[in-house]
Amino acid sequence: MVRTLGWVKLSILLIGLGILYTTACASRGAKGSQSVNEPQKPNEVVLLLAGAERQAENDEQEREILRALEDLRTLDPATLKTKRYADYQSVPGKWTLATLLQRYFVSPELHDIDEEAVYRDAQSPEARDVIGRQIRAIREGRQDTLAP
């Protein structure tokens, strides 16, 4: 009788552990590939453009920056990857969008651009807000160098 009760307790304990393990796995799966303890990476577009100084020499360059930012705010990552823009001397089709941003903007801190992350992170509301602020600054003929 005593031995039977021991087996029952052990069985209940094992079933409980199994449920806990399954729940933990499901929870982790719902968060994608990111580990539970892994800190969330900052948004690449926000890092790049929030508080960034825009450097350009003439109206042609400013217009190309504006065109690129409009695309960044509205297009999906796959399309953004295929887009090309004029370089400093207005030669069309020379630069990717990430290259254009790197050549014209100076972030508050030195920053290494992750091109894939720029296109992916541009889809988030916080990124679109920052892009929108830079677009307004160009249209109003000023800088938007206020840090977030």
Added chain:
Amino acid sequence: MTCAIHPVATRAAFICDRPYCARCVAEMQAAVASLDGHVTPRDCFIWYSGNRNGWARIMGTGCAHYVAHQLNIGVGGPRCLAGFSHRVADVIIGRQVVDGGLAAVQVNDIWVSPIRNHTGLVSQIDPPPPQSPGKPPNPPVVWITHASSAQHRLATNRFDTYFHGSGDFFR
């Protein structure tokens, strides 16, 4: 002596007063080679961006970087490898707008565009052209030297024509 970036590697060269290994030197040379023709000076407009991409060019056109080097300005935000500023806003920190029109402008004053997106240095001032009868006196001709991304070179252009006579001078 070991490399400033890779402590297990031995020094191959001193660059901007710091020791770097052969791998760093090779990556630095590649990053400098990738710079546009107008970037002046060139050797220091790079930074170590981490293990993933190594040495890379600094962001922006480099216009403020040229002015910072000419006037020894190393204040504010990010700096080049030699310690000089490369944001337009930083090169005018602590300076005052020159009042009194073009007649008051001097060589080595900093010119900044109205949008604060481009900058250069006053490098030459020519006497005013002769006054036409019945017209007001002409202002002096101010020449600005700037790292010109649009012209792909370090260029010297007239303030009244190339820059449309707009912008501010700081001293």
